[in-house]
Amino acid sequence: MSSRSDQDPLSLPDGVSPEAFGAMLAELRRALGADAVLTGDDAAEFGDPYDPYDRDHVPSAVVLPSTVEGVQTVVRSANAHGVPLWTTSQGRNNGYGGGAPVVGGSVTLSLRRLNRIRELNDELGYAVVEPGVRFFDLAEACRERGGAWWPSSPSLGWGSVVGNTIDHGFGYTPYGDHAAHVYGMEVVLPDGELLRTGMWASTRSTSAHAHPRGFGPNVAPLFMQSNFGVVTAMGRPLLPRPEVYAPVTIRVARHDDLEPLVDAMRVLTTEGSIDNIANITSALGAASMRKPRRDWYDGPGPIPEDIYRDMMREVGSGWWNCTAAMYGPRAVVEAKFARVEQVVVGAIPDARVSVKFVPGDEAGGDTLENHRERIMTGTPSLEMLDTTTWWGEDGGHLEVSPIAPATGADATTIAGILRPIVEGEGFDLWASIYVMKRSLMYLAVVMFDRADPARVEAAYRLARRAYPALADAGYTPYRGNVRYMDMMQDTYDFNDHAMRRFLGELKDAIDPGGILSPGKQGIWPQRFR
Template sequence: MSKQAPPPTLTEKYSGVPSRLAAIAQAAKDQLYSHKTVADSTPRRHNVRLPPDTTRAAFDEAIAALRQHLGADNVVLNDKPLVDGWYLEHPNTHDAFHVVDQEDLVSSAVAYPGSTADVQTIVKWANEYTIPIYPISMGRNVGYGGSAPRVPGSVVLDLGKRMNKILNIDAENASCVVEPGVSYFALYEEIQKRKLPLWIDTPDLGGGSVLGNAIDRGVGYTPMGDHFANHCGMEVVLPNGELLRTGMGALPGKNGTDNPTWQSFQPAYGPYSDGIFSQSNFGIVCQMGFFLMHETGHQSYMITFPRDEDFPEIVEVIRPLAQKHILGNIPQLRHVAQELNVTGLPKSHWYSGSSPLPRDLIRKHASQLPCGDCSWVFYGTQYGDAASIDSQLSMIKSTFSRIKGSKFFLPSDLPPDHYIHSRALVCSGVPVLRELDWLNWKPNAAHLFFSPITPTRASDAQVVHDINVHLHAKYGFDLFPTLCVAGREMHYITNIIYDRSSNDEKRRAAALMRELIAATAKEGYGEYRTHLLFADQVARTYSWNNNALMRFNETIKDALDPNGILAPGRNGIWPKKYRGKGWELLGDRVEKAVGGGTIAPKL
């Protein structure tokens, strides 16, 4: 395995990795690149992808004007080879995990604002020249579209490169304020540097934007795992360039300072507007406040269950424990196939065939792993002092023991390289990189997330699981389900891993996604988040009362953004300028665009 160039560190680049993880990042990069069978980039067939209805002359004039506003170095044309890179060195010009052609969902240029005032300037420029803009925080929304603009030729606003300051950490209030380019790594390291007894809540990978993840309603695994629910206060640039502060931030502070309650109380007075800026294209969030968690004792654990058919009983056992807040965090229930996957070993290590890994082989290989011959694996963490943790674990072990053959493990019962040690770090607010390992499953691996919500109830969860089992087999993909469990709902997240050099796998992955969305919606279950290529389909599943929700969203969009310049099509919300003109991706248009087609309409 050849050694790759070192990944960037936090001291070198805002999006880098902490020095404590430098060796791990290097090993992860080396391992991922050892499975590559394609070049880093291929020659481009086209030069700059122009925005819709824009000539090259008009575009050049607009770019020249933008460079005058921001400086020439802060507006870069996307006319160079497209390099997919990897997690820590990802593109901001396209989706590294491209499903359609690599040159389809691309920006025309990338702009780097350095302040909220710069963002306002860009928005006003976009309105003047009627060029669509597509803001990203850090572009690490992997599995959901990355940095790719929904409308090809849009100018990407990379907010992270120059807007990456931690603006405030209030130890007494246990809160912070960050810009879009602050990663979980960066926030964690700063809190450690200040020796504050505070935790952040981190998702599985720590390189993403704290602000961006919350805006997309991502989750973590401590008791404060609902990231949007634990935000407090936003500073937003509206599509007309006007500046808005939500919540208590709308109240001016004394002598022009921020008022002291902006990060203490979320709604303020009147309608609670924050929600319309999550998963939308109604504004660009430039600052955001967050609650932090006080440091506490914690104990992670793992419980295994022997049979596939234990699934409904496991869910029924979990529900009262979660609703009564006996389970300390947002735990995960995973199928044992994931125990093979997170070893970082390729599928070829376990199975020489190209079809999904047979169930008897999964069982055989699992029997050689620390989890043993089992079907389901539950990862949880309890919090508090030693006595309360012991009491909680006693109740949890007693309750789960109702399932015959279940086994309980502490981290000390398992080898140092076992996945549980990574879970223990994440569940105590420490951002890591371990979740990259499953990308070694296939050469040139990429993935899509299918993410429906079910009630925490066996009958509902079984319906969604059965649909996944059937359709993954139909389209020839290994099934890797992870259920993130709360008291009343579960995020059933399926990770569809495909080889991005294979057009056949891309088409099958897209068809699988499309049918999963349709089949679960037919049964009354919808996604909480999806890849930008499937946003139109998912948005249309929320069709109660003649699509009342979408009509409401479109009314807001047209009122705030009459020129349709801000992220048209994001999460299925199209402005009047684009609506009904062939931009919506429905039916099999994604599959047809694989291998050189286009998702843009023929106007």
């Protein structure tokens, strides 16, 4: 973003005058301090980090309150001046647009400075965190308390625990479906009022973060993937350190082994033999951690099968590789692993199934061999960023992420839809499949060289083509890039888009000024419709 002043911002939303914008920033500097308001080059990192050429989804300024009261001040000031906000936690939702707003010129409300862990309960095993708390921070705090409780984390630890949860993100422990494990939220509403949900709504309750619901409607999910409020704290459960932690790796030799592998994981996760979300990746994942694509294959077209075989031999992987885990008393874990072997080998006789039985008190931190084993104990890193150099040193990525029934046939159908689109744009179909009992999330990872404008445009064009094609086949998205949120909301079309109409009516009722994150998840206030 080029350097601009309050009176000459890069862009402002329709209906916002430079005078109103400048008055709001002056008011917030007085209330929060000059260092809490960023403009020009100082605000540049809050766009899409993987598309430096985008000028349609950049903020006009960034405000960084450090307290809940500060958030309330920002929201009330935005209402008074009619300036829309775009809320981010850490702003690390990379692959889906980072901190970029749907409406260009919005003022980004960054919650990075709300970074307190308000409570770590050692008896019941939960944490109450603000949105500036990263997965790194929570994991470190748990270790400092003796490691008796393990958090759930995605691969990259720099993101926000709250932000990931309310965007329906995933982790790798039994609590890995983060949005399904929220115990009490604190929310600043669009008028600046403060709300708490569930048992936390009672000042006398002793179970604010021990029970997920309260009396009457459970409104907490309304503040996930929405623009109905600003979440300033939430409770999340932690996993008790087990007697034994058993990471399992399954390697299968053929591309066609994917179907029986997915079906086996569905059986094992639904019956409880596998405790966490099973993750299946192709040989590309391991190969990309070793060296860039050009060192594996520098020829025309998609990577040939013989190169895949070379990758498998060099990195010691299968064509498909599945990681999962069991946790608990040794006898229970050993019995579960016996069942895993029985089901997997019964479905794929030459599958290689391996396990480690690790005492829980030896499994924390960096004591385990590799990232895959560590992340299933809630120990994140930034190692997966190494994969972004697949096409060049200045790498970027985006994800296409449909949901499907957890069957091998559905995984194959999705690949059949995506492959011609992905390879037609000159990329590799790089799949990471998460089996969550009855459903799966098919994460198609698109790596590109962000120093090449043509390749950046091709990657985003790919996503624009993929979502409608997947939806037409019955595979709707659960998450997506900010520039495609209307397209994704459009796939939820029952009864002439009754859901979208309901969300719009709710938005108008609680946010009549259309201040909070207009356009997020395709939810628009009347002001912008």
